[in-house]
Structure formats: C-alpha cells, structure tokens
Amino acid sequence: MDFRFSAEEEAFRREVREWLQREIPPRWAELDPGLWEETDESWALLRQFQRKLAQKGWLAPAYPKQYGGSEMGHIRRLILAEELYYHRAPVGIEWEISVNWVGGAVLLFGTEMQKKKYLTEVARGESSFCLGYSEPNSGSDLASIQTRAVEDGDSWVINGQKTWCSFAHYANYCWLGARTDPSAPKHRGISMFIIDMKAPGITVKPLMNILNQHSFNEVFLDDVRVPKEALVGERNSGWYQLAMALDYERSLIGTAAGNQRLIEDLIQYAKRSGTGGGGDPLTNDALAELVVENEVLRMMCYRIAWMYTKGLHPSYESSMSLLFSSQLLRQIAEVGMRLLGHYGELSQDSALAVDKARIMRTFLSCISIGVGGGTNEIQRNIVAMRGLGLPRQQ
Amino acid sequence: MDFGLTDEQEMLRSSARTFLQKECPKKLARQLDESDTGYSPELWRKMSDLGWMGLPFPSKYDGGDGSFLDLVVLLDAMGYNVVPGPFFSTVVLGGLTVLAAGNEAQQMEILPGVCAGNVRLTLALTEPGARYDAASVMTTAMSRDGKYVISGTKLFVPDANVADYLLCVARTRRTGKPENGITIFLVDPKGPGVRCTLLKTLARDKQCEVVLDNVTVPRENVVGQLHQGWPVIQGVLEKARVAKCAEMVGGAQASLDMAVAYAKERVQFNRPIGSFQAIQHYCASMVSDVDGSRFITYKAAWKVSEGLPAAMDVAIAKAWTGQAYGRVTLLAHQIFGAIGFTMDHDMHLYYRRAKAADIMFGDSAAQRAVVARQLGL
Numbered sequence A: 001m002d003f004r005f006s007a008e009e010e011a012f013r014r015e016v017r018e019w020l021q022r023e024i025p026p027r028w029a030e031l032d033p034g035l036w037e038e039t040d041e042s043w044a045l046l047r048q049f050q051r052k053l054a055q056k057g058w059l060a061p062a063y064p065k066q067y068g069g070s071e072m073g074h075i076r077r078l079i080l081a082e083e084l085y086y087h088r089a090p091v092g093i094e095w096e097i098s099v100n101w102v103g104g105a106v107l108l109f110g111t112e113m114q115k116k117k118y119l120t121e122v123a124r125g126e127s128s129f130c131l132g133y134s135e136p137n138s139g140s141d142l143a144s145i146q147t148r149a150v151e152d153g154d155s156w157v158i159n160g161q162k163t164w165c166s167f168a169h170y171a172n173y174c175w176l177g178a179r180t181d182p183s184a185p186k187h188r189g190i191s192m193f194i195i196d197m198k199a200p201g202i203t204v205k206p207l208m209n210i211l212n213q214h215s216f217n218e219v220f221l222d223d224v225r226v227p228k229e230a231l232v233g234e235r236n237s238g239w240y241q242l243a244m245a246l247d248y249e250r251s252l253i254g255t256a257a258g259n260q261r262l263i264e265d266l267i268q269y270a271k272r273s274g275t276g277g278g279g280d281p282l283t284n285d286a287l288a289e290l291v292v293e294n295e296v297l298r299m300m301c302y303r304i305a306w307m308y309t310k311g312l313h314p315s316y317e318s319s320m321s322l323l324f325s326s327q328l329l330r331q332i333a334e335v336g337m338r339l340l341g342h343y344g345e346l347s348q349d350s351a352l353a354v355d356k357a358r359i360m361r362t363f364l365s366c367i368s369i370g371v372g373g374g375t376n377e378i379q380r381n382i383v384a385m386r387g388l389g390l391p392r393q394q
Numbered sequence B: 001m002d003f004g005l006t007d008e009q010e011m012l013r014s015s016a017r018t019f020l021q022k023e024c025p026k027k028l029a030r031q032l033d034e035s036d037t038g039y040s041p042e043l044w045r046k047m048s049d050l051g052w053m054g055l056p057f058p059s060k061y062d063g064g065d066g067s068f069l070d071l072v073v074l075l076d077a078m079g080y081n082v083v084p085g086p087f088f089s090t091v092v093l094g095g096l097t098v099l100a101a102g103n104e105a106q107q108m109e110i111l112p113g114v115c116a117g118n119v120r121l122t123l124a125l126t127e128p129g130a131r132y133d134a135a136s137v138m139t140t141a142m143s144r145d146g147k148y149v150i151s152g153t154k155l156f157v158p159d160a161n162v163a164d165y166l167l168c169v170a171r172t173r174r175t176g177k178p179e180n181g182i183t184i185f186l187v188d189p190k191g192p193g194v195r196c197t198l199l200k201t202l203a204r205d206k207q208c209e210v211v212l213d214n215v216t217v218p219r220e221n222v223v224g225q226l227h228q229g230w231p232v233i234q235g236v237l238e239k240a241r242v243a244k245c246a247e248m249v250g251g252a253q254a255s256l257d258m259a260v261a262y263a264k265e266r267v268q269f270n271r272p273i274g275s276f277q278a279i280q281h282y283c284a285s286m287v288s289d290v291d292g293s294r295f296i297t298y299k300a301a302w303k304v305s306e307g308l309p310a311a312m313d314v315a316i317a318k319a320w321t322g323q324a325y326g327r328v329t330l331l332a333h334q335i336f337g338a339i340g341f342t343m344d345h346d347m348h349l350y351y352r353r354a355k356a357a358d359i360m361f362g363d364s365a366a367q368r369a370v371v372a373r374q375l376g377l
Helices: A007-023 A026-029 A038-055 A075-086 A092-109 A112-123 A238-250 A255-274 A280-308 A315-346 A355-369 A376-388 B009-024 B026-034 B043-049 B068-080 B086-103 B104-115 B229-265 B275-305 B311-341 B347-359 B364-374
Strands: A129-132 A149-152 A156-162 A173-179 A190-196 A201-210 A213-229 B121-124 B139-145 B147-158 B165-171 B180-189 B193-199 B207-218
Touching: A007 A075, A007 A156, A007 B104, A007 B311, A026 A038, A026 B193, A038 A156, A075 A280, A075 A355, A075 A376, A092 A112, A092 A129, A092 A190, A092 A238, A129 A213, A156 A190, A156 B121, A173 A376, A190 A213, A190 A238, A190 B043, A238 B347, A255 A315, A255 A355, A280 A315, A280 B275, A280 B311, A280 B364, A315 A376, A315 B275, A376 B165, A376 B275, A376 B364, B026 B347, B068 B229, B068 B275, B086 B104, B086 B165, B104 B311, B121 B147, B139 B165, B147 B165, B147 B180, B165 B207, B165 B275, B180 B207, B180 B275, B229 B275, B229 B311, B229 B347, B311 B347, B311 B364
Parallel strands: A129 A173, B121 B165
Antiparallel strands: A149 A156, A149 A173, A156 A213, A173 A190, A201 A213, B139 B147, B147 B207, B165 B180, B193 B207
C-alpha cells in the first residue's frame, strides 16, 4: 500500500496548479459558470481554454500518442482532473463527456479510423460530443430506447427523439444509442453511433434547466442519414458499449477536489462570519463532517484511478463513487444553505450575495448529480447486482 | 499510489481468516463473552505460536519485525471473526506503549513475554470523566521516599482483569498545562492497594474499574520521562484509534457478507429476498460504508506505519468508520429480520461491538471535534 503521490507526480501537480493560476482567463472567473450554466460567451472561453490545455498535452493525458494523447497515465490524469476541478477551470462537464466518457468508449470499441479521427479531434480540443441516451419514455429503463437506426444501402437512417442532451446546441457530434434489432430482447438490439450534429434532419430544441439556464436539449432525428462508418463497435451489442461509457461517466475521479474547494470556502465563511470556531459547535461539527465525508469520497476516486493504472475497468466501483458523491454534494449544499441563512437565498446578481451565490447554485445544480448518469437508485441496483451478485429483480 | 496489500500481507490476512474460522468459532466467542476472563488460554497459545502477539515488535524481543500496517491487516481479520480476548490491550495499548517509551530494561522485561504469549498488558487511562484528554487524568502519583504513591480511579480499562501489568497514566504535576504533568507507571494489578472490578457492558467485552488506593511503585516503574507521558499516550491513542478502525472494517465486512449470503438464500413471496430492490439498496449502502471505511482506515494506517503526521487522517478514519460500522450492522439486522434479534444468532455480536468500538478512544463526534480544530475552526 502507498497513498502517496511520487515526487514527480507532486511536481506535476505544482506545474499544473501554477499554469492554471496563470492561464484561467479573468473573464471566466468573472462569469464563473457552474455546472450546467454555460452561456455562449463562457462556452467560447471554454473551447479556447481546452485548446490551450491540449497544446500542453493535458486535455487527454491518458490517450495513446497516436490519437493525440500524451500517455501520461491515469495518476497524472487524476491529478489534472483534481486541479481542474479545484481551480474551477474552464473545462466544464463537456470535457468529461467528450474526452473521458465518449473518448473512453471509442478507445475501447472504435475502429482504427474512428479512433484516429474522433480521439484526435477531441484530444486537440477541436470537437465536442453530446450524449444521445435518454428518450421521453426511456429514463432509468435506458435499454428500452425506441430511436431506430435502419440500414439502407451504404448508410443508416435514424429516426427518433433524444432528451436531456447536454450542450447538444454546441456539440459537433452525438454519441447515440439506437435500436437496430427491434425483434431482439431490449438489451440485445441496440447499437452505438457517432453522428455529425450538422447532418440534415437533426433539430435541437432547448430545455431550460432548474437553474433557468440552457444546458439541456431535446434532439429530434428525422430521417437522419449517416454513413455506414457511423456505427461504433459491433452491431446490436451497443448496450455493452453504452454501459462501459456509463462506467466512465460515473467515475468522476476529480470530484473530491471540487468539493474540497466548496468546503474550504464554507469554512472561510464560517470563520469570517463568526459562526464557526468558538461561535457554534453545531456548525463546526457539520463542517468537520463534510471534510470527513469528502476524504472518504477522495479515497473512492483514488481507488478508481488506481484500478485504471492496473488495467482494471471500474464498474460497481464507479456507481458507488457517484452515489456517494451525489449524496455528499447535496449535504454540502444543505450545510452551506444553513450556514448562510437568508444570505443563501440571494441570487448571483445581488450585490449582497455571498461568493456569487455559489451555494444557492450548488443547492440547485446538485439535484442533477443524483439523477444524471443513472439515478441513485440505478447506482444502488448496480452495486447490488454487479458488485454483490444479488439476484435480478423481477 | 497503490491500494493493494503486499503478497505477505495477503497471506497473513487469508491465513488468519482460515485459522480463526477453525479455531475461533462464534460459539467460542459467545462462551467467552459470558465468561469472566473473556479469553481462552488455548486460543491465546495458538495465536502466539503463530507469532501474532509479536508481530509489531522487533526481533530482539522475539517479535516478528512487522510494520504497523501488518498489524492492521491482522486486526482486520480478527474483527471479521470477532475474536474475544486481551490481544488488543496487550499488543496495541500495552506493547506499543512499552515499545514507544519504555527503557531497555523494561522492554527486555516485558516484550519477550508478550511475544511468547506469557504476558498480558493493558493501558489504564480513562477515569470517571470518561474522556481521552489530558485534563481528565486526575489520578495522582506522589513522589515519596524515592517511590511513587498512586491514588485514583481508572474506569473503562479494557482487560485489566487478566493483565499482568497495567500501564497506568497518572498526574505527577498539578501546575501548568494539564498535558505537561502526566507520567506513565507500570503497576502490578494484583499488588496491594489495587482493586479491579469487572464491568458488565454492552459488547460483553471486559472493561474494568481499577481503584488504586495508595499503591506504591518504585521509581524504576516510570515508563518514559517523568511528567512527559502525555505525548506518548497521544501517539499510542493514534495507533489505537486506527487499530480499532481496522477491527471495525473487518466486522463491517463480515456483517455485509453474512447479510448478503442470507439475502441470497432466504425465500419469501416465492423468491430470494435479495431480489427485492429495498434489500438490494440496503446492501448497496453497506458496500459503500464498508469500502469507504476500509480505504480511509488503511490510508490512516499507512501514514502511521510510515511515521508520517497522521492526526487528521486518524480522526477522519475514526469519525467515519465508527458511524459506518454502526450503520452496516443496523442494516444487516434489518435484512435478517426476527432471527437476528436472538442471542443464538451471530449478528448481535457485531451490532454490540460496533457501538462499543465507536465509543472506545473517542466517538465520532469527538473525532469530528479534532477535525474541526485541525481546520482552525
């Protein structure tokens, strides 16, 4: 056992930290968009910043070199993720989607040509993906998706409707699940595609999220014709590929560092306002508990990163980590709101708001973490069935 | 970054599990819980033959030269199997104190006996105030004619009833900061003026009240420096907290394994109850508590083992694990239903110990207070 980062890894962390402190645009810090709060302006900054990261070889640090990566390994990827989250760098959830979730799956299942094209574009910060998973009638029961892909000569023709597609209005591509064999059992008739969002027949309509921001979209696919090569991996085994991508989605290895920043801010606030320290023992206890819980989460994240270094694929481990993370973020928001009292109610544009109303925004955005990538209940199902081998629910 | 155990540690863990399954059946644990001594000389002998008592001690005392992390691996396995007896008191509370602060003569007198399984120790620290801070040490040791006369009441002293030596923490100076006037003494629990009474407790562990009434000990019985005992105790408590966490990790894992096995085989409504979502979700919560406890405990153990500053990590581990073990046993009980509410069932062995372990060496709230102080709150 060894829970230390090597001297080289610590030096790398310092390098990343110094670079971020220098390179994060002041305008980004001013806009300060949280999860699911991108605007046209912040999105542009984010794309620019990602290209800068890419030039350092830090956007896709674990990708093989032939696909634009820098082969720095998963511990450096962990360090990068932590620092990006801690410093609230302009990478957004979009970085996770494109590089880590979709990219991770393409790396496993893509053809040489697909890997060359998509991974390289993503690693350079040139392209971004959105996810075409959920449908109006397929949420937790994701395998019931009805979007159809029918083979027609040299192409596939896709019809259907996707929803909760984050940043589809900006994305270049969609990583999309569609039914290719309606007669097969639902898990065995799905295939995965990468489709160009500019393809004729695609309509993107905004859905305003709980923060009253435009991050989600509905995506309508009306006779969308894509080439044969849009299929990723084996036909009809898409459920497996999708599940692997979801495992990546659930292993947000940098998330404890983001929490740490939130908790540190709360501790500073408690000290400043006099509620912490000698002020209120309940506040001290609540804040200490957040620190305790976050260290447990950190170890869950590190375990996942360590599994990657061993060539192991985290499965129930990711679900457990996401579940834990969602509960903790809600707890942080709750403690924060309690600590701030009325001040916690003030919105970002109020002059009296504390730290740009971050806690209130977290109070709203934290709802997504226990839902996106599978609800907490789905994560528990996975831990129980995949992790413990409990019998299938009937 | 490495979450794996070494091959030797894996071997220690699996051989300990196998040995205990055979040699320490739950029936024995139950019998010993009900006995006054709380330990089995035969099992004790076999454990010492395996080198368990000597594991963390240097080979010059016939020890195994193992690391603290090795000891934690062993305690994890012991917690899995609920092994009654004064192992923890002897090796962790007593042995590590003597190793940390004892002089050569004291170490030579005591440690080979510990390693051979002939000597049992414990730490007499807490008092009626039931706290683990320096100010709560009120028992006095007065210097008189080149000797020390100790008077006071030590309460919740584990395994004093079978100990050959007490490491008794007493106040030798009343002025100044409370932590600057504490000294550790070797005391013969069977000597004149010492009265030891067994307490009846929730976990049926053998905690005692030890009343010291003008107990005279020679100056050679001072362990470590005069007045300088508190930093030693802090170091021992740090190790004891992690060691207790290790037992809890094992116990929590056992509770989970038992409950999952039962959920797979118990049939109601014509199907295994483990196919019900409610039961599955309980199990999922337990996994998160068990794995979380393990990582956070082993991280703290690794830090202690490496001699790195670990105050924060230890407090975090104890704060989390104490509560997590409790939650795990409660959910396991829920899965077992009525059968778990019987003395014949094993579950209560864990449920009782979970609460006792949380309280021992400062409960979760006390540990969070340590965390808060470390944060400057």
